[in-house]
Amino acid sequence: MKALKTLFSSLVVVCLFIIIPSVAFGQTNGEPAKSISKTNIQLNKSIGKTIIKTTPPSSLIKSKIKGQSYTDAGDYQFVTDGQYVDLLSDSYYTYHDIYFGTVSNYSSDKMDIQVIDSSDYAYYKDTITTIEFYKNIGSTLSFAGYTQFDTSGYYNTNLHSYVTKADYSNQQYIYIRLGLSDTIYDTYYSDTTLFKVKNPYYVAPVVDTTPPAKPYVRAISDKDTTVSGTAEANSTVYGKLGTTTIGSGKADSSGNYSFTISSQKAGTTLTFFAQDAAGNKSGTVSVKVADKTAPANPTVYSVGDNQTIVNGKTEANAKVTIKLGSTVLGQGTASSTGDFIIKLSAVQKADTTLTIYATDLAGNQSSGTSLKVLDKTPPATPTVNKVTYLSKSVTGTGEKGSTIYIYKGTTLIGKATVDSYGKYSATISLQVKGSKLEVISMDKAYNQSKSVYVTVY
Incomplete structure (x- = not known):
């Protein structure tokens, strides 16, 4: 089959030399590609069949070539404008010198990525050159589209791929996998090479390394469960008790923030800091929790x-x-x-x-x-009027409101309440002449006066 293909290709070459000028797919000077140096490469627009696709070609399932992994960003060599990339050998054992041309401005939204495929033969070779594009997403390459070129009839082909700039707006490099195949229906590349080029339309993000100012924190008391204040707009303010975060809140576009915390003990020192979207942290602010809780009643x-x-x-x-x-x-x-x-x-x-x-x-x-104030003072000693064996009562004076008790030994024989005039009269039974009576006054607080002793006449 390969012999038939070779014979057919030779006949086609003869016919083309007779009837078709060599003007397709860029430079066709009839010289072997190896003779082209990076100083005399002409970057002409490709003429001929260019296929632009955004879905993975069947070649994406092909095995690794030369130990390379096309999903590993580390396997892609970096090349600059006009630099020689690699020497590839196709299924005809024809050599292809691959050069990177440049990335130029094609339009307001597209860029022209130029690669040169310089081969030893115009027909006796793999005529399909596929250029796959990848983006670096977290150190793993992600497929972004590809173009295919039919280089049949040309030694040196300037391959132009028109890629949307926006697709690589956040990419510093464009990762390229170039493969050779005999037809677009082949399931394997005959050879591949991996390289990356600088994206001239990449704008590096501005890295914010400036920490926000210290936040302002309004006074906090032991009764408060909300922290508020001002900080850099859209920054996040964190509150800490030691190493423990007790709360956080994001400042609005005007810099105002507020967040909830549990009530803190008076005298506790809390610290606060602001952190912006770039992760920069401000210095800390220390706030002592004020005592606003009245003591319990003594x-x-x-x-x-x-x-x-x-x-x-x-x-x-x-x-x-x-x-x-x-x-x-x-x-x-x-x-x-x-x-x-x-x-x-x-x-x-x-x-x-x-x-x-x-x-x-x-x-x-x-x-x-x-x-x-409790009544702890005993009443004054009461006075007692004369008592005879004919007396049926004991009279006298005492502290107003106090109670007078009359005892004969240990026997209570009479009692009375001192009136508002300080006088009392306690009824008793007739007593034997010469008997001794004891008179005692006791106030409402049960304070007892000294005793007064009288003899019955």
């Missing part, structure tokens, strides 16, 4: 009308104030354990209402604890 032990020292417990290191109405009766500072001792300016009357306040170091004041 606990006060009982206060009697016979004492000037008040004891109790409250928030550690809080200031404690005791007031009668708006008058301050005493002040003191709680210890690190919250215990306090305050001396009043004077004893207070029983049933007087005092208010005790706690104020923490941040100036937050409790609502106050109300406390009534």
Whole structure:
């Protein structure tokens, strides 16, 4: 079959020399391609059959040639304008010198990628040259289209591929796989080469290496669950407690941001920084959580009308104030354990209402604890009028509202309440002359007076 193909090709060559001028597919000077140097390559537009396709040709399933992997960007050599690329041998054992021409402007949206295929023969060779294009997507090459050229009848062919510029707008290089085949129906290339060229229409992205300014963070208290402030527009602000991120939020186009956090303990130091879209981080801003929570109402032990020292417990290191109405009766500072001792300016009357306040170091004041002064003072010793063996009552004076008790030994023989005039009269049974009676006064707070002893006459 190969012999028949060779014979047929030879006859075609003879006929073409007789009837057809050598003017197809660019330069056809009749000289072997090897004699062309990169200084005398003419980059003329291809004439003849150019097939432009965007779906993979059947050749994409062919096995590797020369140990190359056409999907590995690292296997593509870099060549510059006019540079010799490779020597390929086709199925006729005809050599092809491959040169890269240039990438030029074809139109506002297309570029002309020029490759020269210079062969030893015009007909006795693989006549189909396929140029595949690839893009680098994450270090793995992705197929982007291909063109095919029929070089039958020409020694030196300038191959022009018109590629859309936008397809390579983000590509620094154009990756090219060139393969030779006898017909477009072949399932294998006879030989291939891989190379990459610079994309002159690639514009490198501007890399943002400038960190944003430190964000402004509004004051945060132990009652707050929202952080807000201003930062570089569209940057993201992060809040941290130590190494733990407690929240984040993106600034809008005006630089305003807001995000939710859990409430933090007063005195805690939080740090904040802004990070822009390029990953640049600002310096950190430290914010101390303010104390806006009032201390709990202090606990006060009982206060009697016979004492000037008040004891109790409250928030550690809080200031404690005791007031009668708006008058301050005493002040003191709680210890690190919250215990306090305050001396009043004077004893207070029983049933007087005092208010005790706690104020923490941040100036937050409790609502106050109300406390009534207890009656701790015993009533005055009652007076007793003369009692005879004929008396049916015991009379005298005592503290208003107190109760008078009359005892004979351990036996209660009478009692009475002192009236609003300070007088009392307790009914008793007739007593034997010479009997001893004990008279005691007890107020409403159960404070007991001293006893008065009388003898029955």
